[in-house]
Amino acid sequence: MTMSEGQLAIDDIRYLQREAIAPQPPPASIVGPWAWIRANLLSSPFNIAMTIIIVLLILWIVPELLKFLVFDAAWTGQNREACIYTAQHPDVGACWPFIADRWSYFVYGSYPIPERWRVNVFFLMLAIGIVWLLWLNAPRRDIGAVYFFIVMPVCSFILLNGGFGLLYRVDTSLWGGILVTIVVASVGIVVSLPLGILLALGRRSRMPMVKTLSVMFIEFVRGVPLITVLFMASVMLPLFVPDEYSPDKLLRALIGIALFASAYMAEVVRAGLAAIPKGQFEGAMAVGLGYRQMMQLIILPQALKITIPNIVNTYIGMFKDTTLVFIVGLFDLVKTIEVARIDPQWAAPTTSTTGYVVAAAFYFVFCYGMSRYARATEARLSKADKR
């Protein structure tokens, strides 16, 4: 029997399926919401137990939070009457009129009311500088850096402090609230990066004296708590300078914070320098660049680029640390809340908690924003390295 005789045309076979059968939907145990729940929430007895516990936790916390922040909260009022327990209002939530009443105190402290536009202009200048530097596609970021590290600090000082025959002088003891928090944080940011780079270069230097002094400074500052550095700045600094140059309270705290942040920044930058391959140094030297040119043109741009996420993380830590200036007697945001919450005019059971919630929200927004930025930059930079 040959093939040609026995071959049947496919068309003759009646029982063969002609068209492709439409695919069946995948079984419900693999896809779909129920399968997702099974795989991600109920995959083992332990996971079932954890899921139940967390659901109960959410059912307990979220309604309580909503009740405190929204439903039981007092929204209007002139004084503590709005926020105390009464017969028809037995559960008292957040005391929002307290915040509304004291908001300008939380922002400006005791800064004279007619001069507060200066603070607003300062906030605006700072915001412009930050956006210019952090937005990686912004035009002329080199001018932005000059603006942020030189122009803005000088202008802000003249603006906020006054004097020089231009503006009415506002003593720093009147500054307060978010203004002080932001001033301390931005001075820390502006000073710590250049100083940190210098210290990091010093630590990697081949000159023994430079190296020893840098290492001593960095390790000393990193080994002690910030609060002792602030104490040192506030009680010892006035001893170390002649009486007539004694710095005011704010300046002392600024010096303390800036030095403290520089030591941490130095370690971050040093890690970035260490990550640059040796060939980059050798290449720079081989084309005849001196130390300054090598660092400025070849090494630092690369090292700082890969360090951006860690620099931002250091800034987050420093931003949180600014709260400590309240212990040496400055009126930062936390201190203004501490003062306002014990004011008899607003003495009510939930005043303190409301104040802390607002402060926490303020710090959370800034810190979380910075950490999202750091993560996005990290992702972007790692994309650039992929081939």
Add this chain to the structure above:
Amino acid sequence: MTVESSVAQQPARVAFYNDPRVRSATYQVLLCVIVGLLVYSAVSNAVDNLHRAHIASGFGFWNQTAGFDISQTLIAYSAATSTYGEAFWVGLLNTLLVAVIGIAIATILGFAIGIARLSSNWLLVKAATVYVETIRNIPLLLQLLFWYNAVLKALPDIRDSHRFFGSYLNNRGLFVPEPIPDPGFGFVEVALVVGIVGALAFYFWAHKRQMETGQQAPVVRVVLGLVIGLPLVVYVAAGMPMHLDHPQLGRFNLNGGLALQPEFVALLVGISIYTAAFISEVVRAGILAVSRGQTEAAYSLGMQPRPTLRLIVIPQAMRVIIPPLTSQYLNLTKNSSLAVAIGYPDLVQVFTGTVLNQTGQAVEVVAITMLVYLSISLITSLAMNIYNSRVALVER
């Protein structure tokens, strides 16, 4: 054919001010002179200023009577007779107490949350992430103030205390039953020491035997049995020689039991929760740092999941985890100085606060305080360097 290279033999002729050695020497001398001048002027100003303000200098105050009271003392201390030196030790011990307990709590919490963030349970991962992101982005000081002023100070007074397991929680602190050993308790202590020594001996014997013969011994079970089981058996055999001293609610006060001050509780809760968030990130990063190939290789060798975790993943993760974990422990110790904000009598509050205010000797007091923290940090980093050099990967 040889190439004459007489040009290269001669040293390059440069002006002396371009000679790197001269330059580096000049820079260093300049730096030293500047630093020296700064130090000199600071010291001479300080001497002037102190002299003008009639403030004594030197460490004579150490043995003077302190004359102030401290609310929590681990060693004998009284305002009338104790010296500033004793106040220093009280403060230091309080710092160490809160640091050690805080480290224990933060480690357990941090490891649990770090592992939870790698769980296969979606809800657990999200809950752990919310915890970490919230806690890490709010300043510790604010959290401490919240725990102290908004939570603990807002608790009911003594008569309306929250009661649980024989403990009382109110605005004067946490009152828990205190275990009081009865006469026969010495046997249990002896059993504990024997158990620890025996466990150590067994561990070294088992390790040596495994190195020589490859045979494994049930180390974990035997060690647990010796350290926990043996004292427990002796405790029961000796007729349970311990009773609990329960706090008793009196008319105005709680008597007996162990009283934990609200300052202590707030500080402990605050720093533990805060540091746990950072530790959980360290743990997560450490576990993720062990590459998947390690687990797969172990499985392909026929290892079971549990030994894989114990022998392959955890030892490698620990090498990554321990250095940053130590720096978190140091951070916790340093952060305990925030106690000053809520009035817990730690080293900074007692010494840099009260003693500094009473004696006015800022330089000495701040220097001693810094020296304490500095020595803790330096000793820890020394231990860490030794550890790192022991566990460092030896690459070929």
